[in-house]
Amino acid sequence: MRQSQAETRRQNVAKRSMTKKAKQLAGLIAGLRKSLDGIHKERASSKLTGAEIGMLDERRNNLLLTIAALDDRLSAVQGLIDLGRPHVIRVH
Numbered sequence: 001m002r003q004s005q006a007e008t009r010r011q012n013v014a015k016r017s018m019t020k021k022a023k024q025l026a027g028l029i030a031g032l033r034k035s036l037d038g039i040h041k042e043r044a045s046s047k048l049t050g051a052e053i054g055m056l057d058e059r060r061n062n063l064l065l066t067i068a069a070l071d072d073r074l075s076a077v078q079g080l081i082d083l084g085r086p087h088v089i090r091v092h
Contacts, residue, residue: 018081025074029067036063 042048043056 015081018077022074022077022081025070025077029070029074032063032067032070036060036067039063 039056039060043053043060048056
């Protein structure tokens, strides 16, 4: 009985940890999307040189890749939570 209680407790801690991580990821993604909107607005300015437009395009591409990677991570975390298979996420 004690072992199952310990396992339940471990699972609850892991679920809280993963839920917290999911909220952090969602907030980070939202912030990056705001940055992306800012880049689109800045790029619409008619006073930009070709080099500045190229730099903004590079920043936009990097943000899009980062957002896609974080979306994948968020989806994986949410999937594990939904499946009832949480584990403690270790940050390296």
